[in-house]
C-alpha cells in the first residue's frame with residue numbers, strides 16, 4: 001500500500017491542475033505587474049482573475065475586497081493588528097480559547113499594549129458559549145475574532161449567529177476561516193463578516209499564499225508598508241504564480257462543493273470513525289459531531305498516548321496527527337483539547353484524521369483494518385489497561 | 386518528527402521485556418495518566434537476593450518513554466542491586482544513543498521508577514522519599530527534591546533544562562520563578578563556594594550535632610529494618626560510620642549511606658559532609 005495521507009488539516013497536496021496553471025508564471029510571464037512596459041503589464045490581468053476566483057468562492061460582492069497575503073497566519077495578524085491599531089485601545093478584543101496561535105498570540109500582544117482582551121470558553125463538545133459572548137459585548141465597543149471551524153476537532157462555530165450578535169452590538173467581526181474555506185459553502189454576502197482569513201495550502205494550492213477578505217468600509221491600519229500593491233493595503237511585489245495558483249484552487253474548490261462531493265468525503269470520514277470506534281476499545285470522538293467539518297474526525301484512544309500511535313501509523317504508511325503533549329512539542333495536550341476539558345484519560349491519546357477529496361475508500365479500509373493492531377499493541381503495554 | 390536515534394526507534398518498535406512479573410521483588414510506579422506518561426517497573430532477584438534476574442515494564446507514553454523503559458529493563462538485568470542503584474538517567478539516554486533534549490524526562494522517569502522499585506524491595510514502601518515533600522510544580526506534581534536531584538545529577542543551568550528533564554514548569558509556567566530559585570540554590574551548593582560567613586562550629590559542636598541527627602533522623606529508619614549504624618570518626622567534612630545488624634549485610638548499604646545518611650547529615654549538619662563506611 002502506498003502512503004495514505006490523512007493529515008489534510010495540516011496541509012494538502014497541491015492539485016496537479018494548480019501546478020499546471022502556475023507554471024507559465026515561472027517560465028514566461030515572470031514580469032513585475034507594477035512595471036510600465038508590456039512585459040509586466042500583461043501580468044496584472046491574471047492577478048485580477050485570481051482575485052475574482054477567490055471572491056467567488058466566498059461570495060464576496062466585489063473582488064477588490066480580497067487582499068493577497070503570504071499565508072493564513074499573515075491574514076490573521078493583519079486583521080487583528082489592522083483593526084486594533086486603527087480603532088485604538090478603547091475597543092475590547094474578544095476571541096475564544098480554541099483559536100489558532102496566530103490569533104491568540106496577536107490578541108495577547110495587544111493585551112500587553114493596553115487593550116482589554118477576553119478569551120471565551122467552549123463546552124465539552126467544543127461549542128462556543130454565546131451567552132458569554134453577549135455578556136462581554138454588552139460593556140462597550142469590541143473587535144471579535146472567532147474561527148469558522150476548528151482545525152483540531154473540525155467543530156463548526158455558528159458563524160451566522162455569532163456575526164449577528166456582534167453586529168447587533170456594534171462590533172467588528174473577523175473570522176479565521178482557514179479550515180472552513182474549500183470544505184463548507186461560505187457566502188460573506190449572507191454572513192456579513194467584516195473580515196475573513198483563508199490559506200492556500202489547506203485547499204490544494206501551495207504553501208506561501210493566503211488571502212484576507214476585508215469588507216468595504218472596514219477601517220484597517222496597514223500592516224505591511226512600502227508599496228502601492230493591493231491598493232496600498234499590503235505592500236510588496238505580488239507573488240504572481242502563487243496568486244494564480246490560489247485562484248485556480250479556489251475555482252476547483254467551488255466546483256467541488258457545488259457538485260456535492262463533500263458528502264462523499266463525509267461518508268468516508270464516517271466510515272473511518274465508525275470503523276475505529278467499533279474495532280478499538282476505549283475510544284471516543286472529541287467535538288460536536290453534529291456540527292463538524294465533513295473531512296475531520298478527532299478520536300481519543302484512552303490509556304494510550306498519541307505520539308506512539310502516530311509513529312506506529314507512520315510505520316505502516318499512514319499520516320495523521322495528535323493533540324497529545326508529546327507531539328505538540330510542549331508538555332501538555334493541545335490548548336483546544338484542554339479548553340474543551342477532555343478528561344486526561346483521553347486527552348493524551350487524541351488522534352486527528354483529516355481527509356481530502358483525494359482520499360479513497362481503499363485507504364480508509366486499510367486504516368480501519370490496521371488500527372486495532374496498533375491500539376492493542378500499545379494497550380498491552382499500558383499500565384492502565 | 387523527533388530526531389530519534391535508530392536505537393530509540395528499535396526499542397520503541399520492538400520493546401523488550403513488556404509485561405509483569407509474578408511475585409516481583411520490587412515494583413516501581415511513577416507518572417500518571419494526567420501527566421501523559423507513566424511507567425511500572427518490576428524486577429525479580431535471584432535466590433541470594435543479590436542479582437536482578439528478570440525485569441519487566443508497562444508504559445503509557447510516547448515513543449521515547451517506551452524506548453527508555455525497554456532500555457532500562459535490558460540494562461538492569463544481571464545487575465546487583467547496588468549497581469542498579471547507581472544507574473543514572475544519563476546512562477539510560479546513552480544506552481539509546483541519546484534522546485532529544487525535550488525528551489530527557491523519559492530517561493528520568495525510568496531512573497525514578499528504578500529507585501522506587503529498589504526502595505520498594507527494601508522497605509515495602511511504594512514511593513521513594515524523593516517523590517515526597519513540597520510540590521513545586523502543581524501542573525506535573527514535581528517536588529523540590531526531584532528538581533534538586535535532576536539539577537545535580539545532570540548539571541543543569543536553565544529553567545528550560547529542568548523542564549526537559551522533569552517537566553516542571555512545562556504547564557502553566559507559574560512555578561518557573563521557584564525553579565529558577567532552586568537552580569540558584571543548588572548551583573551555589575555545587576560549586577564549593579567559599580564557606581558561608583557563619584560562625585564556624587567547633588569540632589565538639591559538630592560531633593554533637595552529628596550524633597543528634599543520627600539519633601533523631603537516621604537510626605529509627607534503620608532500626609525498623611533490623612539494622613543500625615555507629616558514628617565512628619570525623620575528619621574535616623568526612624564522617625565515618627559503620628553499619629550493623631541487617632544493614633551490615635545489606636546489598637544496598639551504599640544506597641542507604643548516600644541517599645539517607647549523607648542526605649540527612651547534609652541537611653542538618655553541614656552541606657559539605659561526605660559519609661564513608663568504615664571498612665576496617
Ligand code: FES
Pocket residue numbers: 521522523524525553554555556557558559560561
Ligand atoms: S505549576 Fe509548574 S507548570 Fe504549572
